[in-house]
Amino acid sequence: MKLNYLTKQLPNFKRWIATTLLCVSAMTFVWQGAFFSNTAAMALSQSSLIAEVDAGSKIQGKASEDAGRAKNFIRDTADKVKETANKNADRVDRATDDNGSFVERKARRDAARIQQRANEDSARTQKAVDKTKNAVERTVDNIKDAFN
Numbered sequence: 001m002k003l004n005y006l007t008k009q010l011p012n013f014k015r016w017i018a019t020t021l022l023c024v025s026a027m028t029f030v031w032q033g034a035f036f037s038n039t040a041a042m043a044l045s046q047s048s049l050i051a052e053v054d055a056g057s058k059i060q061g062k063a064s065e066d067a068g069r070a071k072n073f074i075r076d077t078a079d080k081v082k083e084t085a086n087k088n089a090d091r092v093d094r095a096t097d098d099n100g101s102f103v104e105r106k107a108r109r110d111a112a113r114i115q116q117r118a119n120e121d122s123a124r125t126q127k128a129v130d131k132t133k134n135a136v137e138r139t140v141d142n143i144k145d146a147f148n
Contacts (some may be wrong), residue, residue: 056140063140067133071126078122085114 092107 058135059140062135063133067129070129073120074125074129078118081118082115085111085118102139 089107089111094102096104
């Protein structure tokens with residue numbers, strides 16, 4: 001009895017597999033057509049190339065402007081770190097009664113070390129910002145040269 005039930009369901013299963021395969025292949029062809037038909041990649045007119053060169057100059061200007069803002073932010077952050085270190089050292093100085101105590105000297109050394117590291121980190125980060133800006137400008141120049 002069960003074998004008979006299985007043989008009756010087999011044609012339904014075949015039809016379901018065929019329908020699924022047909023739908024999946026149709027979706028695949030539609031998907032390929034949508035993503036591979038790039039009409040914008042056809043020949044461009046000279047006027048649009050001039051616009052792209054102008055866009056490249058805008059990108060370079062924006063990169064320089066953003067790099068300047070980032071460097072200002074880095075400097076401001078380093079200054080705030082130094083200011084906080086000095087405030088903390090001053091608080092320790094006010095909290096200790098005797099001048100030249102171990103805790104006060106340690107606080108001053110820590111403040112000096114924090115300021116030194118803030119300067120080093122700031123310089124290193126600004127150098128990285130400059131490298132990034134230069135990389136963007138080089139890339140835009142290379143793209144401009146490729147279009148000319």
